[in-house]
Amino acid sequence: MPPLRSSAVARSLRRLPDYLLLLALAGAACYPFVWTLAIALGDGEQVFDFPPRLPDAWSLAHFAEVWQQIPMGRFLWNSALISGLTTAGTLLVSSCAGFALSQLRFRGRQWVFYAIIATLLLPSETNVLSNYVTLSWLGLDDSRVGVALPALAGAFGIFLMKHAFEEIPEEIVAAARMDGADDWQLFWRICLPLSRPYLATLAIFTLVWSWNSYVWPSVVLKSPELYPLSVGVQYLKGAFATSTRMVAAGAVLTIAPVLLVFLFCQRYFMRGMDGAVK
Numbered sequence: 062m063p064p065l066r067s068s069a070v071a072r073s074l075r076r077l078p079d080y081l082l083l084l085a086l087a088g089a090a091c092y093p094f095v096w097t098l099a100i101a102l103g104d105g106e107q108v109f110d111f112p113p114r115l116p117d118a119w120s121l122a123h124f125a126e127v128w129q130q131i132p133m134g135r136f137l138w139n140s141a142l143i144s145g146l147t148t149a150g151t152l153l154v155s156s157c158a159g160f161a162l163s164q165l166r167f168r169g170r171q172w173v174f175y176a177i178i179a180t181l182l183l184p185s186e187t188n189v190l191s192n193y194v195t196l197s198w199l200g201l202d203d204s205r206v207g208v209a210l211p212a213l214a215g216a217f218g219i220f221l222m223k224h225a226f227e228e229i230p231e232e233i234v235a236a237a238r239m240d241g242a243d244d245w246q247l248f249w250r251i252c253l254p255l256s257r258p259y260l261a262t263l264a265i266f267t268l269v270w271s272w273n274s275y276v277w278p279s280v281v282l283k284s285p286e287l288y289p290l291s292v293g294v295q296y297l298k299g300a301f302a303t304s305t306r307m308v309a310a311g312a313v314l315t316i317a318p319v320l321l322v323f324l325f326c327q328r329y330f331m332r333g334m335d336g337a338v339k
Contacts, residue, residue: 100305100309101124101306103118131294135286139290140291147267151213151215151267152263158219159218159220164234164248189280193281196210205287222256229255265322279292294315297311
């Protein structure tokens, strides 16, 4: 065997445990969704069999029944609108705050950043009462804006965008300043275009979190016609009887949109995560 080929085989063998571990983690992550999809597509009584097995017959009837039982179109629209507002607002607020903390010089800048990062230590449930009282005082309770507003200034987004702007070479910033660019031009024409992978990463994280959020929308919203899909799908659970296959079909319909978004934006997500690790 030639030396080059033998060294390549040796490297592959050394990496084999890593690949096996990644394969096991991927299987563990995908297994709940695959099982839920199998339950939603199946027909019969083999729902709680353990170990689980694939159903004998496949059918889309449960998905059609979900659309008949609850107003899926309205819930999807509410989820898309709330998630869109949350994502757009988070990108705007986080990028502006990250630019100020990374490129502007003012007294107490580091302490402001430390205070923002410290909020990551608090569980999100501790803010429910204060946020609800504030929104009620503003008259924004039971509204889509009230659901999106408290999530716009998240510590994770500010931290990510601050890191993104700090990755921009000082030579580029200095050249823009020498050409007469003010703070707004530097932010809009230099920093944002160079931080697109980070923006895509933050957008995906925010979209997935907002789409799957349940506790906060269920607290703020009182009108069923404003419910997002994560809250509205609970109508599939009856008081006296529940169809497990219908609930599984509703869960699949809830997950599918954000899964498609992630698949289409995966390359931007990986670029942003690679930069964040560096």
